[in-house]
Amino acid sequence: MDLLNQTVKKIGKLDDEIMEKTRKRVDNLIKPIGSLGKLEDIVVKLSGITKKPFPKVDNKAVIVFAADHGVYEEGVAAYPQEVTVIQTLNFVKGVTGVCALAKQARADVIPVDIGIKEDVKEEGIINRKIKYGTDNMAKGPAMSREEAIKSIEVGIEIAEKEIKKGRNLLATGEMGICNTTPSSAIVSVIGGYAPIEVTGKGANYPEDKLLHKASVIKRAIEINKPDPEDGIDILSKVGGLEIGGMAGVMLAGAANRVPVVVDGFISTAAALIAYKIEPKVKDYLIPSHFSAEKGAIKGSKLLGLRPMLDMDMRLGEGSGAVLAFNIVEAAVYMNNEMITFEEAGINV
Incomplete structure (x- = not known):
């Protein structure tokens, strides 16, 4: 709990003064004001996060947390639970969806075993297993409060280690069969x-089985009675270890003034947990895409963040966040490479 408390205390506000200066410069770039739309907003936000008028995002990584879920035994997944470990091994091989998109975006994929049901001993996978999957939330809490805190702190530790290496743009990803179930519960x-x-x-x-899946979630909420205002309580009762890990990355990014790109539905659920722990974290998050998953738009609205892409994607893994890396980097290039009207010798 000490690491979590220390991290939360470090989260401050965006630098309004630098944002104002950046906005003024962006408005005076050699283009009509506002004509580059969200690119302009992104770079202004980046300047406020980093306290730099010319932020950089040239050292990118997506941290992918893998974990299993006890609620799987309720029949809420179409794929066997073994897929979690198989796909986690595939991250190391570089052959999954997020790996392909990360290669294109020149970003690293960092897989973490935070709660896979099996032991995974493979070079390239960080082993920070807290337990062998969560407990069945339809019968009781998914994990203890202490385990929930630990999952968040694992995320903080891994993010801070990457930030010390020079990472200046992070994203959250996940792998866990049936993890849309706890994500729906959180939202x-x-x-x-x-x-x-x-x-x-x-x-x-x-x-035709969605009513069953929803009924399992309803039962989990009724049995556990999570406190809507207590992010840790929600995580422990109806969440997942990988969701806690992603929330930790977001909190660490905010504490260290490093932007974090949020993937789709499951990452948004993690962002809601982080937001409930410390609302200021929202200012350090960049939403990537409107997931095609049913609860994603409602989750984004709860955060008050509007994703930039609408691609009908619902893969997870961090794939949408990594795709958005390109947009974030484009915003930085706009700021760095364009000249102002004054620099061009044009009076307007």
Whole structure:
């Protein structure tokens, strides 16, 4: 708990003065004001995060947390649980969806075993296993409060290690069969939504079984009674270890003034947990895409963040966040490479 408390205490506000200066310069670049849309907003936000008028995002990584879920035994997934470990091994091989997109974006993929059901001994996978998957949240808490805190602190530790290496742009990714179930539960609890409103098909779960999936989530919430205002309580009762890890990365990014790109639905659920722990973390997050998962838009609205891309994606792994790396980098290039009207000798 000490690391989490210390991290939260370090999270301050964005630098309004530098943001104002950056906005003034961006408005005077050789273009009509506002004509580059969200690119302009992104670079202004980056300047406020980093306290630098010319921020850089040339050292990028996506941290992918892998974990299993006890609620799998309720029949809420279309794929066997063994896929979690298989895909985690594939991250090392560089052959998954996020790996392909990360190569294009010149970003590193950092896989972490934070709670896979099996032992995974493979060079390239960071072993920070807290337990062999969560407990079945439909029968009791997914984990203890102490385990939930530990998952967040693992995320903080790994993010800070990467930041010390010079990372200046991070993203959150995950792997865990049926982890849309706890994500839907988190959004349901925080937003006060009926589970059926935020329960989607995840990894191709049959449409005709969605009522069952929603009923399992409803039962988990009724049994555990998570406090909507206590992010740690929500995480421990209806969350996942990988969700805690991602929340930790977001908190560490904010504490160290490093932007964190949020992936889709599951990462957004993690962002909601981080936000409940410390609301100022929201200012350090860059939402990437509108996930096609049912509860994603509601999750983003709860955060008050509007994603930049609408690609009908729902893979997870951090794939949408890594795709958005290109947009974030484009915003930085706009700021660094364009000249102002004054520099061009044009009076307007």
